[in-house]
Amino acid sequence: MTPVLLFALLLFAPEDLPKGEDVLAKFVEVTGGRAAYEQIRGSIAKGTMTISGQNLKGTMTIYESAPAKQVTLVEFPGIGRMEEGTDGTIAWSNSFLEGARLKLGEEKAMAMRAANSQAKFLNWKKLYKSVETMGVEDVDGKPCYKVVLTPLSGKPDTEYYDKASGLLVRETATVPLPMGEVPVALTLGGYRKEGDLLMPHTLQQSLAGQRIDIEIDSVAINPEFSPKRFEPPAEVKALLK
């Protein structure tokens, strides 16, 4: 390293970065606090999903029950119903368009982690080997902590937390689908309160060159679920026989 470059680096030494787990803890704090999270047993989020480039708009409902149960239903006119979920044991997807399949390996692990997001914030060691702050990067002009979460198995996810607000504003990951590994970026915004928690209501997903906009209209906290709500559909059950 040349002396000039070394001098320059000394002049512009990186700031002390908070630990990754502290960034997660700050997020919990600014969005309602640990106690509020611990009271969440489940939720139903309803909204819309729009594939901008193709002028397609559908409805979306996400059912979640702690720990690790989730079903997402999406229905687009002209395509029909698409659903995916996990009951905590298996993970699956099903649609008119592509049929039913079980998620396996890394894709399954990723689905299980996504369904257990509460654990990520309250007890990250259940899901990840490490959570490290790698630096500060701008997202939409705002400096954010870049946090890399390395799961117990699989590829790391990267999350960006706004330095000023502490809110999660961006996630990037590589999703292992049967169609191939697909890089996905998710931008989160429109935070507002649902019950005691501050939650994002606008999500913009970039996937394989497509932009998908999700608007969450309502979130019901701790609803009553039918015992069958998280059972896989018949097409998926048939794959298990």
Added chain:
Amino acid sequence: MRFLALLPLVFALHGATLTPERKQSNLNSFEYVWTTIRDKHWDKSLDGAEWKAVHDELQPKMEQAESMEAARRVLNEMIGRLHLTHFGVLPGDVYSELHGGAEGMDVRIINGRAILVRGKHQGWEVEGVQEAIAKVEKLYEHSTMRELMVSRAVAAWAGAHEVTLSNGHGERVTPELSEFAQHGEPTTFGNLPTQYVWSESRHIGNAGYFAFNMFFDPGRLIPALAASVGECGKCTGFVIDLRGNPGGIGAMAMGMAGFFIQQQGELLGTMQMRDNALKFAINPRVPAFTQKLAVLVDGLSASTSEIFAGGLQDLKRARVFGSPTAGAALPSVIERLPNGDAFQYAIANYVSQSGAVLEGKGVKPDVEVRPNRASLLAGKDDVLESALQWIKRPL
């Protein structure tokens, strides 16, 4: 998005001298085509020096082009350096002659004549269309797309003229226009124009038969196929008829193939895009149909139809009957150039699981059978009959 392959073309516009404005619009078109290919082609190496060299070599030729014919020759020379179909420039007036018209007319060229292959006047000839056929046949002389484009030209012609049909035995009729109107359920999908989608399901002897006009409206078509396969539990074979089917939503090929595949992990093929590759993975449906599967195709079967037929043939799951397909498997976009011409470019490449390229080649049937006018007039379908004979034959 349309699926229309264009080859380098020679256009006769009699060498009319261009105005300075027209010359400038041709130069702008040159830059537009060159930049679009550089920025949107799935092969990112086109960002490099080789493609720049093509620009620098041909741009002076475009500056010197004194006619639209010469300008198009330069554009097509540039595009020709890619050695790919689905890239090309077509004069604006010809582009218009290949679209619209009697879109419900199902016609094929048999022995140089435009013959209806379905409907009330099956086997009858559309008269007076020879000039339009000859023009488009010349344009697509060396293209696997010839049959598809000629058929479109006939439909476009029929929409603009009073149609007379003859049965070759002295009978002539002027059909009602409604005979050639599109039929099926009107269906919209995002930005695409309304499409009319129909399907037909029946049993023929001990075989199931399912035909549909395009890979569209999955919410209706896929349950219809599911019901058709479900009712065929004791069938000894199943026929999927993709003749005349121009394709549509690519993902439907995977979803439909799943009714005939038991094994997990099978692929119809892989689509290579600029930033990633998408594998066309098949999700087996339970229970899958495991008896003989025949797929019927012809020169008008394109795009998703070819991915479906070629993929299942490649997996040795289906036996393909009919005539070679259009060789137009790539998703492509058509845009108007500053000079008014139409520029088509593909946004992805596609290869089957074994590495076979469908583009510009098409699916070659295992059993080649072409429609015969006498059979059509007698209400017969030689291609379907051939598939049914194979199904009847013991393994």
